[in-house]
Amino acid sequence: MLGGIFIIMAFYLLGECIAWLLNGFVPGSVLGMMLLFGALSLRWVSPDRVRPVARFLCNNMAFFFLPAGVGIITSMDVLSRYWDIVLVVGTVTTLLVLVVVATLQQWQENRRHSGVK
Incomplete structure (x- = not known):
């Protein structure tokens, strides 16, 4: 599971670096997901390596909407x-x-x- 966390975080970091080079035109998290999708599609990354982490993140996705909800409330x-x-x-x-x-x-x-x- 630790290897899967490392892979996901590495792609997130890579996406953030590319976003920084593009002056934030596209969010780094989106770029990281696109890069991870490409790596999975090209079979550079084994789905079995990231599956447990992906399941955990998907099962607890409600926590990721809390900051967005607070942001909406503060911007009413x-x-x-x-x-x-x-x-x-x-x-x-x-x-x-x-x-x-x-x-x-x-x-x-x-x-x-x-x-x-």
Whole structure:
């Protein structure tokens, strides 16, 4: 399990370093997840090494939403002023994520059924 923690933290650190080089254009945690996904897809990292840590993090994901919830509560004055923009942006980005994820999932399913690895 310690090896899995090290792998996940190494990719997080690598993502943060790249984000620093890009002046924070993309968050480091997102870059780290993308890099870890690429390493898992290319089989540079064994899924069995990170699976126990990933399960633990997913099972306790509610704790990661606490800081975001506190941030929303402390920003209620800004949100109440721009609620319409926040609502439109939230709706559009949610729909965009749904379409992209559905398209990628369909592509992966088609690849799996055609026998391509």
